[in-house]
Amino acid sequence: PNVIHGTAHTEVYNWWNGSPPPEGTIYINGATSSFHDYALEWNEDYLKWYVDDVHYFTYANDQAGNYATWPFDQRFHLLLNIAIGGTWGGQQGIDDSIFPVRLEVDHVRVYQRMVNVTFQVDMSNETVNDGVFLNGSFVDWDSDSFIEMTDEDEDNIYSATVSVPQGYHLYQYFNGEGWENREIVPPECDVNDHPDYADRGIAVGENDITLDPVCFGSCGPCANSDYLMAYGSSILDPDQGNFLLKGMGLGGWLVPEGYMLKIPGFGSPSEIRNMIVDLVGIENADNFYEAYTNNFVTEEDITMLAEWGFNSVRLPFHYKLLSESQGIYNEDGFQIIDQLLEWCSNNEMYLILDMHCAPGGQNPNNISDSNGEALLWVNNIYQEWTADIWGTIAQRYSTERWIGGYDLLNEPAYSDNSVIRQVYEDITNAVRIHDTNHIIFIEGNWYGSDFYQLVPPFDNNMVYSFHWYWSESDQDQIASHLNMRNQYNVPLWMGESGENSNHWYNSAVQSLENNNIGWCWWTYKKMRSTTSPLETVIPQDYQLILDYWEGNGPEPDMSTSVNGLMEMADSFLLNNCMFHPGVIRSLMDDEFGYVNKPFSDHVLPGTIMAVDYDFGGNETAYVDEGYETTSQENWVSWNQGWFYRNDGVDIEECNDPEVDYNVGWITNDEWLKYTISALYSDDYEVSMHVAGQGQGTLQIRLDSEPISTVNVPSTGGWQNWGTLNINMYISEGEHELSLHCLDEGFNLSKLTFTNMTPGITLEHTAGWNMVGLPLIAESTNAQDLFPESVNGSLYGFNGTYFSEDGLVPGTGYWLNFYADGSSVIQGEPFAELTIEISQGWNLISGISDEIPIGGINDLENIIVDGTIYGFQGVYVTAETIEPGKAYWIYASTDGDITIASGGAAKIRSSFTDRTAKANKLRFNGSNLYFGVPIPAEEMLSYQLPPKPPAGAFDVRFSDNMKVAENSGTIEIMNNSEQLLIAYDIQAAAAWLLPG
Numbered sequence: 004p005n006v007i008h009g010t011a012h013t014e015v016y017n018w019w020n021g022s023p024p025p026e027g028t029i030y031i032n033g034a035t036s037s038f039h040d041y042a043l044e045w046n047e048d049y050l051k052w053y054v055d056d057v058h059y060f061t062y063a064n065d066q067a068g069n070y071a072t073w074p075f076d077q078r079f080h081l082l083l084n085i086a087i088g089g090t091w092g093g094q095q096g097i098d099d100s101i102f103p104v105r106l107e108v109d110h111v112r113v114y115q116r117m118v119n120v121t122f123q124v125d126m127s128n129e130t131v132n133d134g135v136f137l138n139g140s141f142v143d144w145d146s147d148s149f150i151e152m153t154d155e156d157e158d159n160i161y162s163a164t165v166s167v168p169q170g171y172h173l174y175q176y177f178n179g180e181g182w183e184n185r186e187i188v189p190p191e192c193d194v195n196d197h198p199d200y201a202d203r204g205i206a207v208g209e210n211d212i213t214l215d216p217v218c219f220g221s222c223g224p225c226a227n228s229d230y231l232m233a234y235g236s237s238i239l240d241p242d243q244g245n246f247l248l249k250g251m252g253l254g255g256w257l258v259p260e261g262y263m264l265k266i267p268g269f270g271s272p273s274e275i276r277n278m279i280v281d282l283v284g285i286e287n288a289d290n291f292y293e294a295y296t297n298n299f300v301t302e303e304d305i306t307m308l309a310e311w312g313f314n315s316v317r318l319p320f321h322y323k324l325l326s327e328s329q330g331i332y333n334e335d336g337f338q339i340i341d342q343l344l345e346w347c348s349n350n351e352m353y354l355i356l357d358m359h360c361a362p363g364g365q366n367p368n369n370i371s372d373s374n375g376e377a378l379l380w381v382n383n384i385y386q387e388w389t390a391d392i393w394g395t396i397a398q399r400y401s402t403e404r405w406i407g408g409y410d411l412l413n414e415p416a417y418s419d420n421s422v423i424r425q426v427y428e429d430i431t432n433a434v435r436i437h438d439t440n441h442i443i444f445i446e447g448n449w450y451g452s453d454f455y456q457l458v459p460p461f462d463n464n465m466v467y468s469f470h471w472y473w474s475e476s477d478q479d480q481i482a483s484h485l486n487m488r489n490q491y492n493v494p495l496w497m498g499e500s501g502e503n504s505n506h507w508y509n510s511a512v513q514s515l516e517n518n519n520i521g522w523c524w525w526t527y528k529k530m531r532s533t534t535s536p537l538e539t540v541i542p543q544d545y546q547l548i549l550d551y552w553e554g555n556g557p558e559p560d561m562s563t564s565v566n567g568l569m570e571m572a573d574s575f576l577l578n579n580c581m582f583h584p585g586v587i588r589s590l591m592d593d594e595f596g597y598v599n600k601p602f603s604d605h606v607l608p609g610t611i612m613a614v615d616y617d618f619g620g621n622e623t624a625y626v627d628e629g630y631e632t633t634s635q636e637n638w639v640s641w642n643q644g645w646f647y648r649n650d651g652v653d654i655e656e657c658n659d660p661e662v663d664y665n666v667g668w669i670t671n672d673e674w675l676k677y678t679i680s681a682l683y684s685d686d687y688e689v690s691m692h693v694a695g696q697g698q699g700t701l702q703i704r705l706d707s708e709p710i711s712t713v714n715v716p717s718t719g720g721w722q723n724w725g726t727l728n729i730n731m732y733i734s735e736g737e738h739e740l741s742l743h744c745l746d747e748g749f750n751l752s753k754l755t756f757t758n759m760t761p762g763i764t765l766e767h768t769a770g771w772n773m774v775g776l777p778l779i780a781e782s783t784n785a786q787d788l789f790p791e792s793v794n795g796s797l798y799g800f801n802g803t804y805f806s807e808d809g810l811v812p813g814t815g816y817w818l819n820f821y822a823d824g825s826s827v828i829q830g831e832p833f834a835e836l837t838i839e840i841s842q843g844w845n846l847i848s849g850i851s852d853e854i855p856i857g858g859i860n861d862l863e864n865i866i867v868d869g870t871i872y873g874f875q876g877v878y879v880t881a882e883t884i885e886p887g888k889a890y891w892i893y894a895s896t897d898g899d900i901t902i903a904s905g906g907a908a909k910i911r912s913s914f915t916d917r918t919a920k921a922n923k924l925r926f927n928g929s930n931l932y933f934g935v936p937i938p939a940e941e942m943l944s945y946q947l948p949p950k951p952p953a954g955a956f957d958v959r960f961s962d963n964m965k966v967a968e969n970s971g972t973i974e975i976m977n978n979s980e981q982l983l984i985a986y987d988i989q990a991a992a993a994w995l996l997p998g
Contacts, residue, residue: 118167150165295571305346377416444466469498539575597620602615609755614648659724683758
């Protein structure tokens with residue numbers, strides 16, 4: 004009875020599975036006759052058992068992260084009880100004489116270790132009111148427990164050291180005591196889900212903590228510079244504080260690379276120029292390079308990058324742009340940089356200068372324009388020249404606000420890291436003679452990957468830059484860089500990545516941004532490639548040049564060669580490029596990886612191109628067997644056709660009529676998703692264009708529910724297109740349509756959706772329109788029929804205008820619209836309509852077909868000649884009655900008229916328009932006439948309908964006529980800022996138009 008056991012029971016260690024739990028025991032006197040202190044010490048590394056301060060057992064965390072062996076990293080409850088019997092205590096039976104028994108507990112105390120935390124807030128950007136204070140969950144957000152902070156050295160950094168229990172705590176800083184003085188914590192560092200306010204958070208362990216100073220109301224320190232700068236492990240913007248660079252590389256512009264221009268051999272810049280000179284001569288080559296440089300990047304390009312969301316560009320340049328001979332500098336080269344910097348400044352974008360090709364070459368590859376050796380590292384003259392160029396750059400741009408920094412050497416590669424560090428230090432010293440303002444970017448050895456001996460940092464405004472290609476895109480791939488950042492408290496920048504799928508792009512960007520690492524993508528434009536935002540098409544004559552260089556064709560003549568090169572230069576103009584919006588979405592849309600969004604407006608009825616599936620990554624907008632490449636050695640194309648889009652979906656050129664591209668290489672279990680919008684609920688016939696050489700199976704799903712599964716027969720070839728038809732019901736509104744390959748063997752080009760119930764598309768203009776109802780529709784409500792109209796703006800006419808909610812066939816109405824557009828009316832057509840009209844003006848509408856006004860059956864001859872008017876921004880004399888439009892008709896007396904499709908009509912008398920020889924005034928396109936007499940019996944034919952509603956344009960004589968013989972007062976309703984007046988005088992006379 005005096006043996007005390009301490010035991011750790013877990014999923015792995017328990018008696019039921021044959022693995023006895025680890026335990027310790029201790030013998031004490033009087034366990035059941037006197038009080039003793041039993042204690043358990045519990046932290047993240049171990050559990051320790053004590054009796055009367057004597058430690059007798061430890062169960063240690065195996066650090067495997069396995070719940071089955073260490074579940075003690077979450078909340079547990081304390082249970083005190085008497086356990087009698089069972090398979091352990093009851094093995095020898097129960098002695099009934101012990102009853103009754105009791106458990107006496109004198110006290111239960113839970114101790115939590117307190118840790119000193121020093122909080123620091125920088126108030127440099129604030130006017131301190133009545134002190135700076137701290138409050139948080141460690142004082143239960145108590146209104147009486149505001150902790151005052153002090154600034155003893157008067158550097159605007161206020162601090163307070165607080166004894167805080169271990170665990171996770173929320174807190175905020177206050178500029179003055181009281182809740183109304185709380186800071187507004189930005190979303191980037193908000194750890195609270197509260198809808199009304201945000202909090203900072205801190206995890207407190209065993210050791211004392213001193214927090215880095217943070218700017219009041221910001222996620223990082225206060226910027227104390229007018230320039231982009233490195234501060235601790237962050238990059239700071241002078242206005243925004245912590246700043247994530249989101250950049251685009253301008254590769255291929257000032258340093259042409261063969262693969263971007265489809266030149267065989269992936270030539271270096273010098274080799275490319277030599278090939279061009281050999282082809283067309285020096286003068287023509289110079290003309291080409293001038294056009295190419297002027298076209299590749301313009302101000303419109305930089306503005307477009309800013310509109311897409313980029314805040315920086317990286318400019319790769321060749322040292323010869325600035326200095327072809329040591330000590331001699333080229334002002335024209337600097338002017339190119341100056342111009343680019345001006346464009347960046349206009350768009351508030353940072354420009355990072357990148358020496359892509361250094362004297363002698365910093366790596367042995369074509370990208371550095373080397374001769375096959377990295378001579379920079381072994382030649383002192385090349386090193387001095389490089390440092391001198393950077394010193395000259397720094398002297399010129401030292402005070403430029405929108406210079407983001409100097410990327411000293413692109414992708415160095417050399418066997419001795421210590422040599423690379425020394426060259427970096429020499430270049431940095433040359434820069435700092437003139438410029439202490441801007442960041443120095445240091446790339447790792449072996450193409451931006453290896454920072455051995457490049458740490459610790461050797462400058463206080465320095466950022467380490469790594470490049471990231473063809474590996475997995477998760478955080479584990481950059482773990483060593485993160486460890487370096489944490490160890491040396493220095494910022495990271497991912498200075499170059501790309502050449503992969505959109506899925507990979509988005510995943511990599513999320514890994515970077517979640518770790519506060521800015522990035523720059525490679526590259527902005529390329530020829531015949533889907534991996535960049537902009538793609539250029541290979542011109543015909545340039546293709547002849549490429550064929551010649553590849554040995555697949557004869558040498559083009561001089562004219563063809565010059566034309567081919569100049570056409571290639573023109574192809575890089577922004578307006579001549581093909582835009583790949585998915586690339587931008589993958590980089591800029593945080594939801595790209597898990598929320599599909601429409602690529603095109605798929606409105607039904609209509610046609611959906613198979614390649615226009617939604618934006619999104621693999622398993623979000625599509626599923627494809629190969630959707631990224633993660634190995635340079637085993638590089639595979641994610642889009643095997645290499646056309647149109649940069650996703651895992653395989654797309655090729657298509658010979659199906661009116662189709663540019665089709666989805667091909669479809670394999671089992673792959674699928675595509677489309678966001679569609681049905682204009683109305685109906686049964687739709689779906690015509691699917693397929694081609695293939697096998698017996699495939701395709702399943703169509705609507706909102707994840709299988710609708711139809713169809714067999715796809717062989718069409719005799721991958722471009723021999725046939726049609727499969729199915730019917731499916733789609734309700735009005737937005738849906739997700741997905742196409743699933745159950746059995747492969749077919750290509751897919753398009754799907755055409757045709758509604759089974761007829762409909763009419765009605766165009767409208769912004770502002771007031773005269774409308775009617777051309778079909779027998781399920782709903783006659785104006786908002787249902789015309790969703791883009793202004794609610795409550797439907798007006799009928801019965802001598803005056805009055806408000807209406809619904810439309811009736813045969814009746815005309817005024818309806819106001821927000822903008823130009825169209826509406827689709829669905830319902831049953833009607834071919835004949837008898838309309839009852841009253842003496843005077845009537846607002847009518849027609850049938851489901853267009854008819855000439857001569858087709859109106861007016862047996863009683865009650866329509867006054869010349870008084871059928873439509874409205875096209877102004878009143879116009881109508882010649883036809885169109886479906887869905889309304890018309891004014893003046894009747895001499897009450898009666899009926901009939902409008903019919905193809906029906907017999909009464910032959911109307913010929914109307915002589917007496918305004919043909921009249922003088923004419925034209926106001927914003929609407930005509931008034933004067934100077935001709937009108938017989939009294941014909942005056943009704945020259946009156947105008949009632950004025951439109953307020954906000955429309957109208958002009959007339961004050962007696963509601965459109966003609967005056969000798970004089971008249973003109974009334975104008977003007978709906979624009981200007982009134983354009985024109986005149987045409989037929990007869991010689993003195994006429995006066997007073998203002």
